[in-house]
Amino acid sequence: EVQLxxxxxxxxxxxxxxxxxxxxxGFTFSTAWMNWIRQTPGKRLEWLAQIEDKxxxxxxxxxxxxxxxxxxxxxxxxxxxxxQMNNLKEEDTAIYYCTLTLAYWGQGTLVTVSS
Amino acid sequence: DIVMxxxxxxxxxxxxxxxxxxxxxxxxxxxxxxxxNYLAWYQQKPGQSPKLLIYYASTRQSGVPxxxxxxxxxxxxxxTISDVQAEDLADYYCLQHYSYPYTFGAGTKLELx
Numbered sequence: 001e002v003q004l005x006x007x008x009x010x011x012x013x014x015x016x017x018x019x020x021x022x023x024x025x026g027f028t029f030s031t032a033w034m035n036w037i038r039q040t041p042g043k044r045l046e047w048l049a050q051i052e053d054k055x056x057x058x059x060x061x062x063x064x065x066x067x068x069x070x071x072x073x074x075x076x077x078x079x080x081x082x083x084q085m086n087n088l089k090e091e092d093t094a095i096y097y098c099t100l101t102l103a104y105w106g107q108g109t110l111v112t113v114s115s
Numbered sequence: 116d117i118v119m120x121x122x123x124x125x126x127x128x129x130x131x132x133x134x135x136x137x138x139x140x141x142x143x144x145x146x147x148x149x150x151x152n153y154l155a156w157y158q159q160k161p162g163q164s165p166k167l168l169i170y171y172a173s174t175r176q177s178g179v180p181x182x183x184x185x186x187x188x189x190x191x192x193x194x195t196i197s198d199v200q201a202e203d204l205a206d207y208y209c210l211q212h213y214s215y216p217y218t219f220g221a222g223t224k225l226e227l228x
Contacts, residue, residue: 003154006157035217043206043222044219044221044222045165045208045210045219045222046219047210047216047217047218047219050215050217053213061215062216063216064216067160084222097164102167102210102212102217103154103170103176105164105165105166106164107164108164
């Protein structure tokens with residue numbers, strides 16, 4: 001059974017950083033393309049980043065508005081994907097989901113950016 | 116960026132009715148290479164993460180009831196739910212994954228009349 005478990009969310013002040021983790025199981029992680037997607041309080045869904053597998057040189061794509069602030073990475077030895085978020089803004093407040101090829105989603109982790 | 120225009124915003128239905136949700140993309144989602152439309156539909160129930168219903172515009176994900184039907188090609192797509200059940204009351208979203216950045220429709224809330 002595919003499982004994706006996000007952790008690392010919480011309350012953070014504007015300008016600070018947070019690193020989200022997504023631990024996975026139930027599939028061959030090393031060949032999987034992984035994504036981070038967020039859902040705002042208004043329920044809007046926004047794709048943030050994708051990291052491909054080793055055979056595609058871990059190619060990465062970002063939403064332009066988070067490029068330079070957010071960094072997606074993966075550790076195939078731990079079957080995990082990460083999202084480093086720097087210089088957080090109040091508009092980054094959302095539930096953050098990791099997904100396996102857009103088909104399977106974790107339960108999400110809530111990030112609240114507020115002073 | 117490809118803009119996904121989803122309609123209606125909300126829909127009130129009775130059990131047993133048929134409903135249609137529309138999604139229009141600002142650019143074609145049809146790949147000339149494999150003739151597939153890179154359009155997916157998701158269902159999200161309260162307190163849950165989105166669940167994939169349909170991919171490549173018309174292919175049902177494993178385990179999805181056959182009352183969920185995806186159709187369309189190019190820029191115009193439809194999700195049809197025939198014989199709506201109480202368990203189908205949820206938010207529905209379309210997603211284009213034809214080009215970066217992937218973009219979602221604004222969502223359709225399916226409510227009980």
